Structures are given as structure tokens and as C-alpha cells.
Amino acid sequence: MAFPVLGALESLKGQQAHTKLRGGTIFLSPTYGAQWTGDKATRKRWRRVLLLAGVRYRNPYQTRHTFASSLLMLGANPMYVATQLGHVDSALVFKTYGRWVSAGLDSGKRERLLQLYTRTDVRKGEEFPRFG
DSSP: OOOHHHHHHHHHHHHHHHHGGTTTTTOTTTTTSSBBSHHHHHHHHHHHHHHHOOOOOOOOOOOHHHHHHHHHTTOHHHHHHHHHHHHHSSSHHHHHHHHHHHHHTTHHHHHHHHHHHHHHOOOTTTOOOOOO
């Protein structure tokens, strides 16, 4: 089963309608109407979002680890996770996320993960694939 990206795809298409005619870049700075330069503005907004959400600061790169470990806890094939992360094989996935691979669906982790995500938006409950 392919990982559903409908929400992300809809968002990108919606954004594209505003910016595609400006040279193909999807995300533009709302202040300057030009392509973002550097990561200062992104990090500033990221800090504000985390503060409002009541989540301790972690740099944006950490979302990559959350994505990978969440997929593995949902029971995703490690090779699938590796391809999503841009790796050619699953060796690094096993090295970095080995405990999540073996933990996978044990002890109701999938259900707890789904409860966490549906608390954010009840419509998202069936957005996650059922692997295995």
C-alpha cells in the first residue's frame, strides 16, 4: 500500500496556484514574493509553531527521524522507509532505527501512535497505512 499523501498533495497544489506563474518555485517569501534564501525565516516560524504547540524545541531536521520511526512503528517495511528517506538500501535504517524496526507493532504501539495523530485531527485517523 502506498503511503497516503493526499493532504500534502492538496496543499502543494493549492500553493502552486499562487506561485507557479512566478517561475516555477512553489514556496515564496510572503514578504518579498521571491524564493526563500537561507533558513533564518523558516527557523523563526518553526520556533513559533513549536512554542504555540507547547512542544520543546528540536531543529527541523528531527522531523525526518520522527517520520522514519513513525513509519516503522506502523509496521512499514524498512526498505520502504529507506526509499522514503532517499537511501539506496535499508542498512542505515536498521543501524539508526533498529529498535523501532524490532518494536514495530508490539505492545499496541500502532494504536497509541494513531491515537496521538487523531488527537490532532480526528479526520487523520485512517490516513496511515496498515502494513503487514
